Amino acid sequence: MGRYAAGRLLLIAPVLLGVSIVVFLLMHLAPGDVTSTLTGPMASPEARAAMRLTMGLDKPLPVQYAKWLGHLLQGDFGFSWVHKRDVGEIIFPKFANTAILALASALLAYLIGFFAGIVAAAKAYSTVDRVIMAFVLIAGSTPLYWLGLILVFLFALIWRIFPATGMTSFIDGGGPLDVLEHLVLPAVASALPSAAIVGRMTRATMIEVLSQNYIRVARAKGIRRSVILRRHALRNALPPIVTVGGMELGYLLGGVVFTEVVFAWPGIGNQLYSSIIGRDIPIVQGAVLLIAGAFVLINLGADLLNAYLDPRTRTAEGGRGG
Amino acid sequence: MSVAVAVRTGAPTGRLRVTLANLGSAWRAYARDRASLAALSFLLLVAAAAVLAPHVAPYDPYEMVALRNALPGEEGLILGADGDGRDVLTRLIWGGRISLLIGIAPTLLAMIASLFVGIFAGYLGGWVDLVIMRFLDMFFAFPLVLVAIVVAGILEPGLLTIIVAIFIALLPYITRLVRTTALSVKAQPYIEAARAGGASPWAILWRYVLPNVVAPVIVYTTTLMGMMMVLGSGLSFLGLGVPPPVADWGTMVSEGRTVLKNAPHVTVFPGLLIVLVALAFGFIGDGLRDALDPRSRKR
Numbered sequence: 001m002g003r004y005a006a007g008r009l010l011l012i013a014p015v016l017l018g019v020s021i022v023v024f025l026l027m028h029l030a031p032g033d034v035t036s037t038l039t040g041p042m043a044s045p046e047a048r049a050a051m052r053l054t055m056g057l058d059k060p061l062p063v064q065y066a067k068w069l070g071h072l073l074q075g076d077f078g079f080s081w082v083h084k085r086d087v088g089e090i091i092f093p094k095f096a097n098t099a100i101l102a103l104a105s106a107l108l109a110y111l112i113g114f115f116a117g118i119v120a121a122a123k124a125y126s127t128v129d130r131v132i133m134a135f136v137l138i139a140g141s142t143p144l145y146w147l148g149l150i151l152v153f154l155f156a157l158i159w160r161i162f163p164a165t166g167m168t169s170f171i172d173g174g175g176p177l178d179v180l181e182h183l184v185l186p187a188v189a190s191a192l193p194s195a196a197i198v199g200r201m202t203r204a205t206m207i208e209v210l211s212q213n214y215i216r217v218a219r220a221k222g223i224r225r226s227v228i229l230r231r232h233a234l235r236n237a238l239p240p241i242v243t244v245g246g247m248e249l250g251y252l253l254g255g256v257v258f259t260e261v262v263f264a265w266p267g268i269g270n271q272l273y274s275s276i277i278g279r280d281i282p283i284v285q286g287a288v289l290l291i292a293g294a295f296v297l298i299n300l301g302a303d304l305l306n307a308y309l310d311p312r313t314r315t316a317e318g319g320r321g322g
Numbered sequence: 323m324s325v326a327v328a329v330r331t332g333a334p335t336g337r338l339r340v341t342l343a344n345l346g347s348a349w350r351a352y353a354r355d356r357a358s359l360a361a362l363s364f365l366l367l368v369a370a371a372a373v374l375a376p377h378v379a380p381y382d383p384y385e386m387v388a389l390r391n392a393l394p395g396e397e398g399l400i401l402g403a404d405g406d407g408r409d410v411l412t413r414l415i416w417g418g419r420i421s422l423l424i425g426i427a428p429t430l431l432a433m434i435a436s437l438f439v440g441i442f443a444g445y446l447g448g449w450v451d452l453v454i455m456r457f458l459d460m461f462f463a464f465p466l467v468l469v470a471i472v473v474a475g476i477l478e479p480g481l482l483t484i485i486v487a488i489f490i491a492l493l494p495y496i497t498r499l500v501r502t503t504a505l506s507v508k509a510q511p512y513i514e515a516a517r518a519g520g521a522s523p524w525a526i527l528w529r530y531v532l533p534n535v536v537a538p539v540i541v542y543t544t545t546l547m548g549m550m551m552v553l554g555s556g557l558s559f560l561g562l563g564v565p566p567p568v569a570d571w572g573t574m575v576s577e578g579r580t581v582l583k584n585a586p587h588v589t590v591f592p593g594l595l596i597v598l599v600a601l602a603f604g605f606i607g608d609g610l611r612d613a614l615d616p617r618s619r620k621r
Contacts, residue, residue, distance in 0.1 A: 018460035026472060141600035143552045145559050146575050146593030149582060157583045254465025258556055273560065276475035288472055292464045 004307050008300060019292045020072065024065050026288075027281050055081075077289070078282035082275075087286040091268060095290055097167060098256055098267035100179070104187040105259075106249045109194035114241070116195070117202025122229060124207050132199070139196035144255050148189040148262035155185060165264035186263040190255060194248040201244040205237040212236075239310040246302020250295040351613040358609025361602040368599060372418030381409040383416040384567045391585035404574075404588045405581040413569055414595060420481060420563070420570035421596070425551025425603070428488035432496050433543045435489075437535065440500025445508055445531055455501065458494040466491045470553055474562040481564050484557050488550050496546075500539055507534045541611040548603025555596055571596050 052058050056067065071078065077087035120132040156164035162184050163169065169178055209215065210233055218228050256269035264270065268287050275283040353359055371378055381387045386407035388397040394410075396402060401410040443451040461469065474487035507513065508531070516526050555572025557563055563573060571592040578589030 015459075015463050019463045022460050022464070026476065029476070137601065137604070138597065141548060141552065141597050141604060143556055143559075143572075143575070143593060143596055145556055146589070146596065149575065149579060149589050150593070153582050153586050153589070251465050251467065254467035257467070257471055257560070261560065272471075273475075276472070277561075284472070284475070288464075288468065291468055295465055296463050 001307060001311075005304055008303060012296060012300060015296055016293065019296065020069060020289065021065070023285050023288050023292070024068060025061075027285050028061060028064075072289075077286040080280055080283050082278055082280040083283070087282045090283060091271065091286045091290055094266060094268045094271045094287075095294075097265065098253070098260070098269060101183065101186055101190070101259065101265055101267060102249065102252045102256060104183055105189075105191040105194070105252055106245075108187055108191035109198055109248060109252075110245055112191065113195035113198025114202055116199040117241075118206060118229070118234075120199070120203040121206030121210065124203075124210075129203075133203070136196040136199045139192045140200070142193060143258075144190060144193060145258045145262050147192060148186065148259060151185050151189050152262070167266050182265075186259050186265055189262070190252055190259040193255075194252060197248055198241065198244060202237070202241050205240050206233060209233045209237045235309075239306045242305050242309065243302055246298055246305070249302075250298045253291050253295055253298075256291075348613045352609050355609045355612060358605050358612075361605035361609070365599065365602045365606065368418055368595075369422055371415050372422055375416045375419060379409075379412040379415045381412045383408065383413045383569075391581055391588070393585070394587050401591050402585065402587045404577060405585065410574075410588060410591055413574060414571070414592060417570045417574055417592065418595075420558075420568070421551055421555055421572070422599070424481070424484050424488065424554030424558075424563075424570065425547045425599075428485045428554070429492060429543055429547045429550050431485070432489050432492040433539060435493060436496035436500045437532070437539065439493075440497040441504045441527065441531060441535060443497070444501035444504030445527060447505075451501070454497075458497055461491075461494040466495070467553060467556075470557060471560070471562075474557045474560075479562050479565060484554050484563050487557065487562075488554055492546065492550065496539065496543065499542055500535055503535045503538055504531060507531050510534075537614045541607055541614065544610055545604055545607035548600035548607075551603070552596060552600050 056064060059067075068078070075088065077091065079085075080087050080090060083090060116132050116136070120129040123129050152164045155161045163182050164185070167179060167182050169182075215228060215232055218232050219225075223232075256267060257273050258269075259265065260267045260270035261273050268290060272284060272287040272291075275287065375383075387409050388399055388403040388407050390403065390405055390407045392399055392403035392407070394400060394402040399409050399411065401414070404410055404413065439454060443454040469491040470487045473490050474483050477483040477486065513526060513530055516530055521529070554563070555570060555575070558570050558572030559576045561576070563570060566573070566577075569577065574592035575589055575596075578585070578592070581588055
């Protein structure tokens with residue numbers, strides 16, 4: 001297990017390097033450049049050229065990349081000319097807010113999806129199962145941003161139970177309870193589509209496991225149904241569920257732009273969105289890097305957890321072939 | 323977002339094959355499944371309405387025809403009016419043109435490109451395969467939704483931008499499926515037999531590999547179309563799509579935001595339509611899988 005984990009950790013380095021190349025190139029393929037945004041429409045071409053010189057934009061791409069990567073490795077994400085602040089100063093606190101939202105919705109998604117899937121599998125092909133699966137199907141096809149708006153309309157505008165936007169209140173806000181109150185709607189909105197995926201996966205895996213011979217043997221020995229479900233079936237059904245769960249946490253990070261824009265949550269997705277609109281390239285680069293880095297680490301975590309749960313997956317490829 | 327996970331987990335595993343000879347029996351098998359048939363009818367209806375928008379839409383999509391925020395049923399408008407007094411039903415019909423296009427076009431284009439790249443990589447193998455797959459691997463380190471948003475964000479807002487963004491985000495996923503399928507087809511005895519019989523490499527690719535790879539990819543792609551329409555509408559929702567006053571369903575949801583309290587119907591209907599169309603694509607994909615794979619047919 002230790003050797004497997006070390007091998008997987010070593011593989012992370014080239015992946016992250018690839019991530020940095022993609023992010024760097026993506027930003028340099030963008031039409032228009034930051035100097036025209038910064039100097040304004042009235043600026044002379046000479047002023048822009050001078051700006052490009054100060055920012056090092058006149059150098060060849062590989063040189064710019066090497067310089068950028070060098071800074072990155074020292075924890076320097078660059079400087080936002082729009083905000084006149086270091087990128088790291090801006091994106092790390094935002095990322096912490098996103099982590100709160102992503103963890104809360106992941107927790108909700110796992111709880112709902114896991115239990116719905118187990119109940120559906122235990123009563124497979126019954127009415128209960130059909131109702132749960134219908135919900136799963138609909139939740140899986142529902143746009144996050146639309147669901148968010150519906151929740152805002154019902155729970156914030158009509159029934160006034162939860163606040164519609166933001167993370168804290170202006171007046172005596174900021175405490176943990178205040179944040180929790182603001183967290184409910186965005187967490188639920190981003191959790192439901194993920195819960196659908198976790199639910200479908202849990203159901204499918206559990207039904208497969210429940211049809212195995214050792215379950216039949218356990219049943220023949222007269223072991224109670226609840227004990228079989230918990231002790232025999234669940235443990236063997238866990239690895240694929242963990243994989244999907246890890247992927248879901250990762251994809252929550254992708255969908256976080258929608259949730260945070262709808263609910264004005266002060267996180268990395270919201271920041272990424274406003275920086276894209278404002279063409280603040282260093283922040284876009286930093287935010288994308290941070291999200292992709294977290295995504296890679298979450299997938300690694302899920303793989304390691306799987307290797308722990310199921311020794312058969314401890315192969316060189318990490319049990320998920322290309 | 324669930325879109326992307328289904329992209330990874332929804333791939334069909336059975337080997338399917340498309341030929342002209344079995345199209346008839348495939349259609350009969352498809353038509354037997356009532357859910358897929360209903361889904362197909364619904365989708366054709368929506369598509370027909372969108373294509374014939376100038377003839378079937380009751381009003382002009384950009385003109386104020388009623389009081390602002392008129393509720394459904396008021397002033398003779400079945401689905402009410404939006405914040406600018408425009409007919410919601412009319413705008414849904416016109417919006418379908420863009421929304422369906424951003425679901426279908428990039429997915430279809432990505433499928434065609436993936437078939438080329440994936441078969442190339444999988445069948446040729448060696449360093450070609452290695453270079454292509456390591457390059458695509460870099461994209462798997464990003465959530466699909468993030469790739470689409472960033473690509474759409476750095477280009478100028480517009481229809482083409484959304485199509486390009488989804489195309490790029492999707493390409494690695496379909497290519498991987500094509501490659502895996504091509505690899506397993508390559509190992510089949512009938513390929514060896516064809517080679518022994520003296521068939522040229524191109525004949526083998528064209529006559530034997532392609533037909534056996536195409537079917538699972540079509541099934542996968544159909545399911546993806548609904549999800550990519552949800553994603554594409556999301557990009558429009560973020561303002562990265564066609565500029566106003568033209569609107570697809572995602573833009574309509576976004577426009578409804580400002581009048582959410584007094585006129586929730588402006589937001590509800592376009593979203594509902596997105597859900598229904600995405601579901602329809604899903605059912606059609608399921609039906610196709612059953613129809614194209616004789617082993618999974620019920621009777």
